Amino acid sequence: MGYVKSNHNTMGWPKPNISILFTTVSLFVVGIVVLVRVSGCEEKRSDAVLSTYLHLSVRRRRSIVRRFLGLRMAEEAVLGYLQNNDEINDSGEFAAERGIDHNEIVNVVKSLHGFRYVDAVDIKRETWVLTDEGNTYATLGSPEFQLILAIPPEGISRDELQKKLGPSVFKIACAQAAKNKWVEMGKQLISRKVQDVEDRVKNLLLQIQQGQGIGSDDIKALKARKLIVPQTWKGYSVKKGPNYAPKRKKVVTDLTRDNFQSGEWKEIEFKEYNYTAKGQPLEGGSLHPLLKVRAQIKQIFHCMGFEEMPTNNYVESSFWNFDSLFQPQQHPARDSHDTFFLEAPSTTKKLPEDYVQRVKQIHESGGYESRGYAYDWKREEANKNLLRTHTTAVSSRMLYQLAQKPFSPKKYFSIDRVFRNEAVDRTHLAEFHQIEGLVCDRGLTLCDLIGVLHDFFSRLGMTKLKFKPAYNPYTEPSMEIFSYHEGFKKWVEVGNSGMFRPEMLRPMGLPEDVQVIAWGLSLERPTMIMYGIDNIRDLFGHKVDLGLIKKNSICRLGIE
Ligand code: PHE
Numbered sequence: 001m002g003y004v005k006s007n008h009n010t011m012g013w014p015k016p017n018i019s020i021l022f023t024t025v026s027l028f029v030v031g032i033v034v035l036v037r038v039s040g041c042e043e044k045r046s047d048a049v050l051s052t053y054l055h056l057s058v059r060r061r062r063s064i065v066r067r068f069l070g071l072r073m074a075e076e077a078v079l080g081y082l083q084n085n086d087e088i089n090d091s092g093e094f095a096a097e098r099g100i101d102h103n104e105i106v107n108v109v110k111s112l113h114g115f116r117y118v119d120a121v122d123i124k125r126e127t128w129v130l131t132d133e134g135n136t137y138a139t140l141g142s143p144e145f146q147l148i149l150a151i152p153p154e155g156i157s158r159d160e161l162q163k164k165l166g167p168s169v170f171k172i173a174c175a176q177a178a179k180n181k182w183v184e185m186g187k188q189l190i191s192r193k194v195q196d197v198e199d200r201v202k203n204l205l206l207q208i209q210q211g212q213g214i215g216s217d218d219i220k221a222l223k224a225r226k227l228i229v230p231q232t233w234k235g236y237s238v239k240k241g242p243n244y245a246p247k248r249k250k251v252v253t254d255l256t257r258d259n260f261q262s263g264e265w266k267e268i269e270f271k272e273y274n275y276t277a278k279g280q281p282l283e284g285g286s287l288h289p290l291l292k293v294r295a296q297i298k299q300i301f302h303c304m305g306f307e308e309m310p311t312n313n314y315v316e317s318s319f320w321n322f323d324s325l326f327q328p329q330q331h332p333a334r335d336s337h338d339t340f341f342l343e344a345p346s347t348t349k350k351l352p353e354d355y356v357q358r359v360k361q362i363h364e365s366g367g368y369e370s371r372g373y374a375y376d377w378k379r380e381e382a383n384k385n386l387l388r389t390h391t392t393a394v395s396s397r398m399l400y401q402l403a404q405k406p407f408s409p410k411k412y413f414s415i416d417r418v419f420r421n422e423a424v425d426r427t428h429l430a431e432f433h434q435i436e437g438l439v440c441d442r443g444l445t446l447c448d449l450i451g452v453l454h455d456f457f458s459r460l461g462m463t464k465l466k467f468k469p470a471y472n473p474y475t476e477p478s479m480e481i482f483s484y485h486e487g488f489k490k491w492v493e494v495g496n497s498g499m500f501r502p503e504m505l506r507p508m509g510l511p512e513d514v515q516v517i518a519w520g521l522s523l524e525r526p527t528m529i530m531y532g533i534d535n536i537r538d539l540f541g542h543k544v545d546l547g548l549i550k551k552n553s554i555c556r557l558g559i560e
Helices: 018-037 044-054 058-084 091-098 104-112 132-140 143-149 157-166 167-179 200-209 216-224 257-260 289-303 355-366 379-383 392-403 448-458 502-508 524-531 548-550
Strands: 003-005 116-129 184-185 189-192 228-240 315-317 383-386 410-419 431-442 465-472 475-485 490-500 513-520
Touching: 018 257, 058 091, 058 116, 058 228, 091 104, 091 116, 091 228, 104 116, 104 228, 116 132, 116 216, 116 465, 116 490, 132 200, 143 157, 143 167, 143 200, 157 167, 157 383, 167 184, 167 490, 200 216, 216 228, 228 315, 289 431, 289 448, 289 524, 355 502, 392 410, 392 431, 392 502, 392 513, 448 465, 448 475, 448 490, 448 513, 465 490, 475 513, 513 524
Parallel strands: none
Antiparallel strands: 003 116, 116 228, 184 189, 315 383, 410 431, 431 513, 465 475, 475 490, 490 513
């Protein structure tokens, strides 16, 4: 059997195994609390540990106390022995001599080494352990021996013998007994050749079980029969370390008022600061990717001199959401299949009456060079409450307010939630977030819109843009915005835009030469592209993995 004392020098020893150290230390704490309580003196700080301990089942408590006492005994044995002796040569022998579980000695040595009470050097030994088959023979005897016992002096027929032993044992037993020349395999009968035999195999197995050494030929034979397998045994040789003391000192973590008053502070040993310890991961304060992208986009708008519009109302009237935007009352988007209408309160209470009249008129018969839609505009339809389907409802309210004062140019933006009664799929939910920007000034043209869009989208990292004519009831001309995606190698639709119609602006009271250019896009689309999410349900809603929210990367738009 090999006995190796490894050359690792003590300093090169791996750092103490933290998890073992932790369990050892926490077991100590629990143990100390138990003992402290038993001896009647109480410690305030131990109360939390004690209450945890008292919530455990009686069995768990017993096993903790047993383990604690075991570890304490093992620690006393190691430190006590080193007080009068230079070295523990072999932790295995040391444990066996004292009847202590070797694992406990190993744990204690690791922990003591961590605090440099002891220095330890690894010892590795190749040992042999019994296989399941080996264990069976160590108790029942080897098959060949069982065979001899089963043969009566007058011999026995093959069939009968097989019946007695069972086919598998019989097969092995015959082969081995024949090899040993123990039996005569006659045609009719099997009979003994020898009278007294010793079950050597069983004895060797028992020796191995008890940790005794056996000759190399025997090892070979037992290994060939798969009755034993090699196993590496690990232990230590242990010496006093630089911080050796016969008893572990209690190190103090906090300096208290009592320490000062009693003068103890002069003697107390303080626990060293661990500057490399990692802090606890923060549980709170993580931002959802949508919030990160929103913050960046807000910053872009602010850099461009835009003011944020107040979007704090999910519930809107049909009037502001549709009518004020010159969206006719028969428009399919105003159907309950597309829009969520409110049951309670189902209608709005207050609308600016004179403005309502002008809106009614522009829908019914036109004005300001428009022919209108020529239908019966119904107030009840305009009163219906709904969950806003776009943030353009907010833009409309803001432009109306602007029109009530002497005109001044404005740049406004909003980013908030909107709702649509849509079939949900990988890329659509019934709610999402819209980003909207508008510029209101005298003499604006489509070129201004295109220029602002280039400025805005290039700040998002989208430098190549294309525009396609489109239709919105409230803009003319209208353009869909496409951006070339270098990763996807194709043009992707990124937004919608246009110049607000005079039919929308003039009834509000804005001067005739004032134009408004505006655009809108979803917050989800760029966020999904940026964070590599291809199913919207992984980004928003109850199926979102909380890990995504804790671990997602920071967002810097426009920087590759
Ligand atoms: N309201 C439009 C939408 O919901 C976006 C848009 C805003 C279009 C402003 C033109 C002007 O898609």
